[in-house]
Amino acid sequence: MIFLQWKKTYSLAVLFLTLCSNTVYAQLNIFACEPEWAALTRTLAGDAATVYSATSAQQDPHHIQARPSLIAKVRRADMLVCTGAELEVGWLPLLLRKSGNANIQPGQAGYFMATDHVSLLEKPSVLDRSLGDIHAAGNPHIHLDPYRIQQVARALTSRLITVDPANKLHYREHLEGFSLEWAKAITQWEKQTQTLRGKRIVVAHNNWVYLEEWLGLKRVAVLEPKPGIPPSSSHLSKVLTQLKQNPADMIVHSSYQNDKPALWLAKKTSLPVVVLPFSGADKESLIHWFDRLLGQLLSADP
Amino acid sequence: MRQKLLITAIAATLCHSTPVLADSETEAIKQELDALKKTYGQAITALEERLRKAETNAQQANDKAEKIAVKLEQRNTSATAAPVQNSFNPAISLILDGRFASFDNDPEDYELPGFALGNEAGLGEKGLSIGHSELIMSANIDDKFFGQMTLAFAEHDGETETELEEAFIQTLGLGNGLTIKAGRFLSAISYLNQQHTHVWNFADAPLIYRGLFGDQLIDDGVQMTWIAPTDTFLELGAELLSGSRYPSSGSTNGIGAWTAFTNIGGDIGIEHSWQLGLSHWQADDIEGRESGGHMHGDEAAETPSFSGKSKIDALSMVYKWAPNGSSQNQHLTLQFEYFERKENGDVSMLGSGSPLEMSTYAGHQEGWYAQAVYKFKPQWQAGFRYDWLDSNNRGSDADVLAEAGLDNEGLNPQRYSATLEWLPSEFSRLRLQYNQDESYEKTDHQLFLQYTMSLGSHGAHQF
Numbered sequence: 027m028i029f030l031q032w033k034k035t036y037s038l039a040v041l042f043l044t045l046c047s048n049t050v051y052a053q054l055n056i057f058a059c060e061p062e063w064a065a066l067t068r069t070l071a072g073d074a075a076t077v078y079s080a081t082s083a084q085q086d087p088h089h090i091q092a093r094p095s096l097i098a099k100v101r102r103a104d105m106l107v108c109t110g111a112e113l114e115v116g117w118l119p120l121l122l123r124k125s126g127n128a129n130i131q132p133g134q135a136g137y138f139m140a141t142d143h144v145s146l147l148e149k150p151s152v153l154d155r156s157l158g159d160i161h162a163a164g165n166p167h168i169h170l171d172p173y174r175i176q177q178v179a180r181a182l183t184s185r186l187i188t189v190d191p192a193n194k195l196h197y198r199e200h201l202e203g204f205s206l207e208w209a210k211a212i213t214q215w216e217k218q219t220q221t222l223r224g225k226r227i228v229v230a231h232n233n234w235v236y237l238e239e240w241l242g243l244k245r246v247a248v249l250e251p252k253p254g255i256p257p258s259s260s261h262l263s264k265v266l267t268q269l270k271q272n273p274a275d276m277i278v279h280s281s282y283q284n285d286k287p288a289l290w291l292a293k294k295t296s297l298p299v300v301v302l303p304f305s306g307a308d309k310e311s312l313i314h315w316f317d318r319l320l321g322q323l324l325s326a327d328p
Numbered sequence: 329m330r331q332k333l334l335i336t337a338i339a340a341t342l343c344h345s346t347p348v349l350a351d352s353e354t355e356a357i358k359q360e361l362d363a364l365k366k367t368y369g370q371a372i373t374a375l376e377e378r379l380r381k382a383e384t385n386a387q388q389a390n391d392k393a394e395k396i397a398v399k400l401e402q403r404n405t406s407a408t409a410a411p412v413q414n415s416f417n418p419a420i421s422l423i424l425d426g427r428f429a430s431f432d433n434d435p436e437d438y439e440l441p442g443f444a445l446g447n448e449a450g451l452g453e454k455g456l457s458i459g460h461s462e463l464i465m466s467a468n469i470d471d472k473f474f475g476q477m478t479l480a481f482a483e484h485d486g487e488t489e490t491e492l493e494e495a496f497i498q499t500l501g502l503g504n505g506l507t508i509k510a511g512r513f514l515s516a517i518s519y520l521n522q523q524h525t526h527v528w529n530f531a532d533a534p535l536i537y538r539g540l541f542g543d544q545l546i547d548d549g550v551q552m553t554w555i556a557p558t559d560t561f562l563e564l565g566a567e568l569l570s571g572s573r574y575p576s577s578g579s580t581n582g583i584g585a586w587t588a589f590t591n592i593g594g595d596i597g598i599e600h601s602w603q604l605g606l607s608h609w610q611a612d613d614i615e616g617r618e619s620g621g622h623m624h625g626d627e628a629a630e631t632p633s634f635s636g637k638s639k640i641d642a643l644s645m646v647y648k649w650a651p652n653g654s655s656q657n658q659h660l661t662l663q664f665e666y667f668e669r670k671e672n673g674d675v676s677m678l679g680s681g682s683p684l685e686m687s688t689y690a691g692h693q694e695g696w697y698a699q700a701v702y703k704f705k706p707q708w709q710a711g712f713r714y715d716w717l718d719s720n721n722r723g724s725d726a727d728v729l730a731e732a733g734l735d736n737e738g739l740n741p742q743r744y745s746a747t748l749e750w751l752p753s754e755f756s757r758l759r760l761q762y763n764q765d766e767s768y769e770k771t772d773h774q775l776f777l778q779y780t781m782s783l784g785s786h787g788a789h790q791f
Contacts, residue, residue, distance in 0.1 A: 082598060084652035091648075091655070091789045093601045094561030094593025101505050101555045116754075116789040123474055126555055128501035133471055155783075159754060255753055256706040284657050284706060 054190055057099055057130070059108035059118065060087050061305040062169040063140060065312045067107050070183055070200050074193045078103075083305040086282050087113055088159075088254075092120040100125040103136070105189050107182065110139025111146060111166035135188045141166055143181035144174045147235050158252030169305070171236035172212050175312065179204055211313050215320055222327060228269065228297070230257075230279030230288055233304065241323075246274050249287045257287040269295050276326050280304035300326040418467035418475075419785035423526045425459035427452075427778040439620075439768050440539050442719030442736030443693055444632050446619035447542020447574040448482075451774070452532075457483050459778065460525050462493070474498045478524070493546060505555035515545040516553070516565055516589050517607045518665055519644035523790060529661070529701045531761045531776040535715035535743055536667045536695035540575060540640060545609070547573050547585065561593040561603070575638065576611035577618070585611035593646075593791075598653040603791065605644040612637050614673065620733065630680045632732030634689065636673010642666065646791070659703040666696040675723065675732050687725035691734065694718050695741075707751050715743040741767045755782045 054075040058064035064079035071077070078099055081087050087109065090096075100106070100121045108114055122131060129136040146164025153162055168174045183201040187194050223242040227234075230249045238245055247268055251261040269291075277299045279288045285301065292299045300322055306315035435451035452459070459482070466476035478494035496511030514522050520537065521544055533543040553565035571577070571584015587610070593603030617634045642665065649660040671691035676684045695717035703709035721734045729735050747761040756779070763774040 082653060084598070085654045086656050089654070089656050089789070091791045093595065093648075093791050094563075094591070094603050095595040095601060097555060097563075098559060098561040098594070102557050112786070115786045120788040120790065123498065123500065124507065124553075124555070126499075126502055126505040126507040126553070128503040131471065131501040132468070134501075155753075155755060282652070282654050282656070 054104045054186075055102050056105045056107060057103035059106070059114050060169070061308070061310075062175075062312065062315075063107040063109070065306050065310060065315070066175065066179060066182065068309075069204050069311065070179060070197065071186055072196065072200050074190065074196055075105075075186075079308070081305075083303050083307055084282050088116065090114070090117045092117045092124065096121055097124045100130065101127050103127065103130050105136040105138065105185075106130045107138045107140070109141055109166050109168070111141035111163040112161045113141075113166040135185065138182060138185050140178045140182075141168060144168055144177050147239065148232075156252075158250070159254030165232070165235045167233045168236055170234060171240050172208065172215070172316065173240070174236065176205065176208055179208070207313065211316065215316060218324065219320055222323060225276070225327065226274040228265070228274045228277045228291070230277075230283050233280065234278060234302075246272065249277075249279070249291065256284070262287055262291060266291065266294055269297075273297075276300055278302055278323075298326045416467075418465040421464040421466075421782060421784040421787060423460075423462040423464070423524075424781045424783065425461050425526060425779065426457070427459045427531065427776055428456050429454055430775040431772055432774070433770055433772040437768075437770075438772075439733060440535065440717065440741050441739060441768055442721060442734060442741070443539035443717065444619035444634070444733045445539070445542065446617065448484075448544075449538045449542040449620075453483055459531075459780075462524065462526060464494075468500060469497065472500055474500050505557060507553050507555075509551040509553075510549070512546065512548045513551065515547055515567060515569070515587060515609070516551060517545055517587050517609050517640070518589075518642040518667070519603070519605055519646055519663065520665060521545050526780050526782070527787075527790065529699065529711050530713055530745055530747060531759060531778050532745075532763070534665070534697040534699075534713070535717055535741060535767065536665070536697060539693065539695060539717060539741075540667055540669055542574050545575070547571065547576075549583075549585075559594075561591070563589075563591040565589050571611050571614070575617060576614050577616070584613065585609065599649055599651060601648050601791070603644075603646045605642075607642045607644075609640040609642075610638070614638055618678070630677040630685075630731060632734075633676050633678050634671070634673060635676075636671060636689065638669065638671045638673075640667060640669045642668075648791070655703070657703075657706050659709070661701045662699070663701075664696065664698045666694070668692075668694040675728060675734065677728060677731055685725070685728050685731070687723040687728035687732075689721065689723045689729065689734070691721045692719065693721070699745075701747075709749045709751065711745075711747040711749070713743075713745040715741075715745075717741040737769065739769060743767060757781075 053073070054071065056067050056071065056075045056077045058067055058077055058079045060081055061079045061083055064077045067075065067077045080096055080099070081090060096117070108118060128134070131137060141163065146166070146168065149164035150157070150160050150162065153160065168178070179201060183197050186197045219241050224244060226244045226246045227238070228247045228249065229245055232248050232250070232253055234245070237243065247265045249257040249262065249265065251258060273295075274297060277288050277292055277297050279285060279299070279301060281301055281303050285299075288299050291297070302319055302322055303315065306312065429452060431451060431454055435454055438451050439445065461481045463479045464476065466474070469475050475497045476494060477492070480491045480493040482489055482491070492512060494511075494513055496509050496513040498509040499507055502508065514524070516522055520528065520534065521541070525544070537543055547569040549567055549569035551565060551567040553563055556562035556564070565588070567587040568583050569576070569585040569587065570582070576585045587607060589605065589607035591603055591605040593601070595601045614637070615635050618631050619634070645664045647662045651658050669691065671689065673689055674686055675689045676686040678684065695715070697713055697715040699711060699713035701709060701711035718740050719736045721729055721736070723729045726735065743766060744764045745761060747759055750758045759776070759778045759780070761776040761778070763772070765772040765774055
């Protein structure tokens with residue numbers, strides 16, 4: 027009899043707990059525009075959220091179409107985590123307008139743009155399209171600076187708490203864990219890459235600014251004549267002459283870019299070409315991706 | 329040994345009254361104790377050493393952590409307020425379009441047998457002309473609404489005409505996947521109709537669009553769409569339209585036409601995406617829809633006018649492929665659309681004297697086009713399109729229908745088009761297009777050289 031009663035109480039308690047944990051862990055649906063923000067959100071939200079990345083490391087986040095599949099994802103999102111600073115200007119506003127979703131419209135708590143929370147480099151003083159496809163707010167590729175990532179992590183955590191206050195402690199703990207690990211990783215990376223300081227690099231597109239600033243790399247030439255304009259043969263030969271007078275240490279381009287111009291230049295100058303993963307792979311952690319990126323950079327350094 | 333020691337110790341305690349132990353045993357215990365002391369002593373020294381090291385390490389780690397914290401603090405420059413150019417002003421985008429067109433036949437002779445042409449349908453100007461220039465202004469009105477206006481400028485018979493192409497407001501995040509649009513807008517019927525002419529992949533509209541809508545279906549009204557909360561994109565929508573514009577026109581009872589449409593779409597892997605659409609347009613009470621009739625060399629003095637009921641069904645299929653989902657270097661788009669229109673009513677020839685020439689009319693027109701556009705290099709793309717039409721229109725007076733251009737003259741209008749485009753940047757395009765146009769019995773060879781430039785705010789990358 028007592029056993030039965032106990033059993034009843036026990037099952038009630040279990041039921042209650044299950045319900046509780048369900049309300050606490052009602053998972054947020056988060057739409058990340060790029061893999062780096064998907065990775066950061068996954069680390070910071072843990073099992074409190076399911077995260078979808080709209081793009082992969084193989085895609086240029088600027089040249090995406092507002093595909094039906096993306097509209098369907100945004101329609102169900104509780105929160106957006108994107109770069110901002112006009113990087114997604116060609117497709118995100120359209121997705122938002124089509125979604126009919128109130129949570130993620132500009133100004134709502136569910137609308138999180140990473141570049142709103144850090145300072146940007148290379149803010150153009152003149153806005154003219156003859157200078158290429160420039161971003162008025164500055165260079166948006168901030169995810170290549172681990173310090174800025176740390177800043178974004180903090181801002182993102184407080185935003186997660188605003189959107190999902192029930193899991194406040196959960197998010198705080200995750201941020202603490204991440205910050206510790208991240209600081210350790212930064213120390214290690216900075217030690218590893220001491221030899222790269224002052225190295226002279228040629229880049230395919232001007233999207234490595236933050237990495238250059240962090241590691242002390244020196245950009246001596248860009249293969250694109252203007253941002254967003256594919257390299258022309260006349261511009262490439264100009265770069266070649268420039269490199270003959272003033273040699274560089276390596277040519278860097280991202281995995282999603284056409285490698286032909288870089289390979290051509292490498293053949294002419296016998297400089298090593300490094301294909302760097304501009305973003306992490308699917309479900310790859312930020313630390314793992316940075317490790318891989320820096321490893322590739324170091325391996326190209328003679 | 330421990331056991332032995334323990335037993336000895338216990339024994340010693342228990343039998344302290346008889347503390348008689350052999351000398352040799354005491355010695356052995358002493359030795360063992362000494363040995364123990366020695367090993368423990370070493371272990372303790374080692375432990376102490378390790379502790380000291382750990383402390384130093386911890387100190388170093390702390391220092392490092394502090395350094396990083398300081399660095400973070402130094403870099404923690406406050407976020408700059410999002411710099412918005414001309415804050416609060418609408419985003420303005422200007423489309424400049426110009427062309428050179430060459431036709432073998434006189435463009436004035438153009439007709440589509442079986443389809444009475446109306447609205448802007450036609451080949452456009454011969455030689456050099458400005459095409460379809462547009463001024464687009466849009467902005468979020470507040471947190472609930474978005475608004476857009478498009479002014480189109482085009483040349484018609486030596487006159488520059490300004491047309492209000494779009495002027496609509498749209499709800500922003502109404503919730504539950506609902507969006508409501510009101511004003512003048514491009515109808516969501518089928519696929520291509522929702523795109524502005526400047527994003528089309530060809531210099532001219534598909535023949536079926538020309539035949540049914542006079543290039544594009546634009547009307548005033550209200551549109552409601554709902555996106556289902558599913559992983560696969562599913563959109564349902566409907567429009568209530570005034571019906572005062574071609575191809576309805578003339579109806580005065582407020583709501584002259586309506587549409588219903590559904591689109592589904594998704595991705596297959598990361599390289600393929602697709603969309604399928606079904607739509608329906610209907611106008612039950614058309615009164616006096618005028619169109620161009622069959623020309624007899626001179627100006628047609630008589631204008632055909634249709635009154636009655638009209639229904640259009642449409643099917644659209646779009647498939648896109650890009651290696652690794654990256655459309656920058658290579659991109660393939662396949663597109664197919666089919667339309668069928670059924671009409672019932674009367675056709676009269678305005679200006680034919682009294683009594684007016686008249687015929688009952690039961691129209692059945694259909695047509696499709698299929699096109700492939702392939703971007704083979706970052707700045708180059710080529711396209712191919714094939715158009716085909718068919719009609720079977722009946723009425724009480726075959727002569728009247730023939731006058732009205734509704735007799736198909738026993739042929740199926742068709743057209744082959746090929747383009748080559750150079751896209752110096754995302755904002756400019758130069759296009760060379762060739763058409764072998766068999767719209768009517770006399771085949772026409774057409775050549776277009778066209779530029780389309782987009783100035784101002786960044787356009788949207790529509791699917």
